[in-house]
Amino acid sequence: MPTVNDVCHHVRSKNAGPYWVTFDLFFKDPESFGRYADSPALGPPQMERLFGADPALVKRFTVPSLNVVKISYARSSPQGGMVERDMHCGQQFVRLLDVELDAPAGA
Amino acid sequence: MPGGPIKIIVPTGSLGAGAVEAEIRYGLSRGAHAIATDAGSTDSGAAYLALGISKNNRGSVKRDLTILMKAGAEAGIPVIIGTSGQAGGDRNLDWTRDIAVEVARELGISPRIALLYSEQDKTTLKTLNAAGRITPLAPLGPLDDATVDACEHIVAAMGPEPYMAALQAGADIILGGRTTDTAVLACFALLHGAPSGPSWHAGKVAECGAQCTVYRDRGSGVLISIGQDGFEVEPLSQDNRCDPESVSAHMLYENSDPFRLTEPGGVLDVTDAVYVPVDDRTVKVTGSVWEPKPYTMKLEGAAASRFQTVMLIGIQDPDVLARVDEFHDKMLAALYHRVHSTIGEAAGDFHISLRMYGWNAVSGDKPPEGTPPPREIGVLFVATADSQEMASQIAKACNPYFFHFPLSMDKELPSYGFAFTPADIDRGPVYEFKLNHVVHVDDPMALVRTEWVDLRKVEAA
Numbered sequence: 025m026p027t028v029n030d031v032c033h034h035v036r037s038k039n040a041g042p043y044w045v046t047f048d049l050f051f052k053d054p055e056s057f058g059r060y061a062d063s064p065a066l067g068p069p070q071m072e073r074l075f076g077a078d079p080a081l082v083k084r085f086t087v088p089s090l091n092v093v094k095i096s097y098a099r100s101s102p103q104g105g106m107v108e109r110d111m112h113c114g115q116q117f118v119r120l121l122d123v124e125l126d127a128p129a130g131a
Numbered sequence: 132m133p134g135g136p137i138k139i140i141v142p143t144g145s146l147g148a149g150a151v152e153a154e155i156r157y158g159l160s161r162g163a164h165a166i167a168t169d170a171g172s173t174d175s176g177a178a179y180l181a182l183g184i185s186k187n188n189r190g191s192v193k194r195d196l197t198i199l200m201k202a203g204a205e206a207g208i209p210v211i212i213g214t215s216g217q218a219g220g221d222r223n224l225d226w227t228r229d230i231a232v233e234v235a236r237e238l239g240i241s242p243r244i245a246l247l248y249s250e251q252d253k254t255t256l257k258t259l260n261a262a263g264r265i266t267p268l269a270p271l272g273p274l275d276d277a278t279v280d281a282c283e284h285i286v287a288a289m290g291p292e293p294y295m296a297a298l299q300a301g302a303d304i305i306l307g308g309r310t311t312d313t314a315v316l317a318c319f320a321l322l323h324g325a326p327s328g329p330s331w332h333a334g335k336v337a338e339c340g341a342q343c344t345v346y347r348d349r350g351s352g353v354l355i356s357i358g359q360d361g362f363e364v365e366p367l368s369q370d371n372r373c374d375p376e377s378v379s380a381h382m383l384y385e386n387s388d389p390f391r392l393t394e395p396g397g398v399l400d401v402t403d404a405v406y407v408p409v410d411d412r413t414v415k416v417t418g419s420v421w422e423p424k425p426y427t428m429k430l431e432g433a434a435a436s437r438f439q440t441v442m443l444i445g446i447q448d449p450d451v452l453a454r455v456d457e458f459h460d461k462m463l464a465a466l467y468h469r470v471h472s473t474i475g476e477a478a479g480d481f482h483i484s485l486r487m488y489g490w491n492a493v494s495g496d497k498p499p500e501g502t503p504p505p506r507e508i509g510v511l512f513v514a515t516a517d518s519q520e521m522a523s524q525i526a527k528a529c530n531p532y533f534f535h536f537p538l539s540m541d542k543e544l545p546s547y548g549f550a551f552t553p554a555d556i557d558r559g560p561v562y563e564f565k566l567n568h569v570v571h572v573d574d575p576m577a578l579v580r581t582e583w584v585d586l587r588k589v590e591a592a
Contacts, residue, residue: 026142042173042564043270044432048383081270085389089406090380096387098270102564104176106437106515107484111176115493121566 026068029121031056037117042103044111045075047120055093064129073088078114088109134339136358137320139333142199143351144229144340146170147187148211150195154367155202158354165319166199166207166210167351169312169338170227170537171217173431174385177562180433181283183222186308190229196227196234200304204240209298211315212306217432219244219309221250227306241586242303247293248309248358251285252408255578256570264571265430267547272569282407282432282565290395291318293577298322302583307363309431311394312338320357329423333362335392336416343381351542361384361417363409367441375406395484396520428468428578435560438519440526441456442512442533442555445548451538455490458499462536466512466529473528479517480526486511512549519557526555 030036034050049066051057060066068079077097085094104111140158146168155164155166171179175186185192196212201212216223228246235242259265260274267273279285286309297305297319316334319382319391321327333355336343340352343364364373383389392399400420409415432571451458463485470478486492489508512533516522534554535544572578 038385039174040385042177043567046383046387046389058166061455067260078270083387087383087389090376090383092380092383092389097365102562102567103173104178104561106439106482106561109486109493109495112174119494119496125301 025124025126027121028123028125029033031121031125033059034121036116037113039103039111039113040096043114044096044098045116046094047117049093049095049120051091054091055089057093060125061086061093063125065123065127066095067104067129068094070123076100076115102108136356136363137323137325138354138356139337139341140166140315140321141337141353141355142166142168142196143343144168144338145172146195147185147192147350148195148340149191151368152198154350155198157369158367159202159206160535161344161354162431163206163208163354164323165208166203167213167316167319168199168211168340169213169310169315171214171216171223171522172220172312173564175217177433177508177564179216179223180218180220180286180431181285181435181562182558183218183220183226184216184224184304185226186217192227193234196231200231200234200240202236202240203303204242204412205239206531209303209319209478211294211307211319213253213307213310213312213315215306215308219249219285219286219307219385221248223306224306224308225227225250228584229305232586235586238536241589243295243301243586243587244304244306245300245302246582246584247289247297247305247310248287248579249287249310251287251578253279256285256430259570265568266571268567268569271490274566275567278565279432281434281436285430285432285566287428287430287578289341289579290314290575290581291321293579293581295322296576296580306480309430313392313394313399315486316355325357326359327397328399328419329357329362329395329416331392331421332401332404332416332419333357333364335399336364336378339381341366341368341371342384343378344371344373359364361415361419363413363415364441365413372412373414375408375414376497378416379406380403380480381419395428397421397423425571426561426573426575427571430566430570431564432566432570434563434565436563437515437517438522438560439558440514440519440522442526442530443550443560444510444533444551445507446510447507447548448545449504451529452506452508454538455487455504455508458538459485459487462532465532465536469532470525470528471585474524478521481521482515484513486513515561519559521589523555523557530554
């Protein structure tokens with residue numbers, strides 16, 4: 025079953041202000057993008073499972089001209105708190121790499 | 132815009148990151164009308180606003196300011212800097228002002244410098260909040276006075292209007308407090324009649340300098356040219372290029388929404404923007420739309436809360452590395468026990484965390500069963516307490532356990548690799564952003580104070 029890492033040539037994460045984290049998934053080709061852009065496996069339940077995100081505060085956008093899916097969620101604690109481990113959220117993408125795209129939501 | 136497109140040199144993604152003199156010369160040769168860049172952001176955390184300090188060192192900011200102010204003076208075009216000193220608070224701005232004045236004296240130039248302050252006093256904000264003029268953005272709720280009081284400094288992100296007013300009043304150099312990146316780059320074009328959609332979109336594309344180019348390691352800045360039907364962007368470095376993908380992809384960067392960007396007084400909507408190559412290094416963008424909205428300014432507030440002391444050890448012992456999670460859990464329990472038994476209730480509501488670098492420090496997750504042992508790990512000890520003194524005492528109480536904690540008791544006590552002595556480092560307060568709110572204003576200037584340093588007058592006096 026293909027993973028995010030299999031079908032994307034680049035995946036990145038970054039803080040979008042102190043309260044939001046955003047992911048950009050650059051798919052390798054229009055076929056992969058077309059097949060998986062709306063995959064339930066990249067839905068709010070997955071973000072809840074991987075990051076503890078509130079599913080109601082998960083946004084997803086598709087950018088067909090770039091074969092990109094963007095996913096953003098609100099952090100449960102703001103940037104820089106007592107237990108901060110990734111100030112710029114630049115390492116958060118790693119948890120997405122092994123997500124299996126044909127799997128149901130949050131699996 | 133009687134004379135064709137408005138051309139702005141964006142020399143670098145952030146003042147102090149490294150402007151390149153040859154790039155500025157190229158921009159001037161292309162007929163640039165202004166030089167504009169921001170000097171910070173919230174990215175690196177709340178400490179810079181809470182403390183009023185810059186992230187970039189003084190020397191690199193001075194170096195960039197020297198290049199830009201020299202070019203601006205020689206070409207007779209304005210130099211526009213936003214979010215001065217990383218956070219754009221009053222102290223950050225004053226720090227930048229002092230450097231700019233020093234540079235002017237060294238260059239022998241006498242510019243009129245406008246200072247745009249957007250730090251807010253707490254009484255004003257409480258009054259605005261009580262009047263229903265401050266509203267929250269997700270995920271935060273309504274603002275209360277206690278949160279305002281908890282902040283060390285609060286800034287409101289300016290739009291382009293204070294900059295436009297300063298330019299009209301004859302500013303040669305503008306040093307702004309906290310401002311949206313886009314507004315800093317869009318203000319000159321907006322003042323000179325360029326359409327709003329392309330002006331704002333050009334500002335967004337260029338906000339990180341060469342980040343919107345194909346080869347981000349080649350050069351530092353870009354040139355944006357804003358005309359009636361759209362805008363063009365090209366790298367300032369001759370061996371670099373922009374293509375439609377590099378330019379359009381930049382709307383993704385650091386934005387939670389790739390199509391719509393909320394700014395003071397409106398929303399930039401690029402849903403229908405079209406990106407086409409003009410030549411092998413320049414991209415033209417059309418179809419950017421500006422939707423006017425009621426004027427809001429985003430508030431940023433930084434608080435200093437509890438205090439931390441840290442220690443660091445390195446471990447190569449293969450017995451520990453084969454059982455890192457078990458080691459972590461046992462050591463953490465022992466450290467808590469040690470603090471309870473030696474400091475007791477005086478330690479208050481303290482917190483200890485152990486970050487196992489090389490294993491799971493960044494995620495905090497338990498690695499899956501069967502994950503091979505690392506070659507070595509670094510263990511960062513972080514104690515958090517109500518005072519610096521108590522955090523320090525907690526670290527000192529833990530020091531022998533942290534340094535010598537055995538995986539099993541049947542061997543002699545190990546010693547792990549401290550990197551320095553003394554082993555404990557008082558780190559200061561935890562700095563946090565407290566606000567994610569906007570303030571509604573009828574006048575874009577209402578919460579902004581403009582001051583002038585007019586070196587012409589100083590010279591004449």
